[in-house]
Amino acid sequence: MAVIDDFIALAKKSPKRIVLPESLDERIIESAATVTKEGIAQGILVGSETEIRKKAKEVGIDISGVKIVDPSKSSKTQTYIRAYMKMRNKSEAIARNLMNKPLYHACMMVKQGDADGIIGGCVHTSGEFIAAAHLIIGLQKGIETPSSLFLMDIPNYGQLIFADCAMNIQPTAEQLADIAVASANSAKNLMGWEPKVAMLSFSTKGSATHPDADKVIKATGLAKKKMPDLKIDGELQGDSALVKSTAEKKLKGNLGAVAGQANVLVFPDLDAANIAYKLTQTLANATAYGPILQGFAKSASDLSRGAKVKDMVGTIAMVSVIAKGMEK
């Protein structure tokens, strides 16, 4: 069974309220209808009710059961406007403008606990979606940089989390530490794992000396400070992180809790991370699920603009599982 089927089964156990602000996109309407009908999640479309119903009728999708929230009619809009003004210390005009737009209204629904998670980015750019989530939902405690993960399902190996393969191009040590902490949280919330985070480099424990390796060492220390109980180690090469016999040789038996058994791989930059995930897909025939956004205070994720309904349903299931994990 594919991993995504496991997520769908898990999501069905306690369906979450997932809000979809890009509500006039046919794929989004179909995804909302599908997850609601199949009991994966309660789909919530945010936008003009008249236009959503018209579009659904045009494309022949039955949206009975899907909740529609129209910011121009919702009794919550005034509450959200006041909440925004208080949160950002901004004028009513700015707050009213944003809370009447589906994307920002939907983010506020999540912030206020009226929805459990949000998915967007198939109409808006990723940058717009991430900025909206950052602005309104905010970030997890201790995290200043949102990031992303891929869950890699690798034949004859198992699953690993790779980060950050999609967002931060040249993260600083501080940003890399944030990526590590957010990835550890994602490993717990999405997979139910005890995270073992390897901070990857071309060097293992001083086998090479270079400012790039120093960055990874610094990031490892910063992540430990942010999350003292976290099982994290670095700097490690890929084989030291994953292969116990190699780790034993390179670390001279001083393995610790991560080397040789890591389940979360944090790459030093986007070049390394993106190349690694693409090569793993191509050479190991792995399936990559994501990118899933991480680091936000509530479950939020991005869709590619070319996403198909099947991908969207899978992402809704993953966001639902993360939302459930974040409740703990």
Place this chain on the structure above:
Amino acid sequence: MEGSVEERMKKVVAEVFGKDITEISSETEFIQDLHAKSIDIVELIAAVEEEFGIPVIQAQVMQNKSVGMASDWMKGKLKQAKEQQGA
């Protein structure tokens, strides 16, 4: 609706970035001088839409580096809107 487009734009920028209007000039640059981040741009667009009554698409305004450039861009949009109303 009082004042020139430049003055109205300066007022909006000052409000969004928490500055006094005297600190904002046509040469003020959003990123270099005001250290604008993506979340500031979201609020700036909202404030500009409210002030000028014209919908603004983020991708269209990103090339406006300074307050003066944003004002010139808005003048063009207002002119366009007037022409469309008259047509």
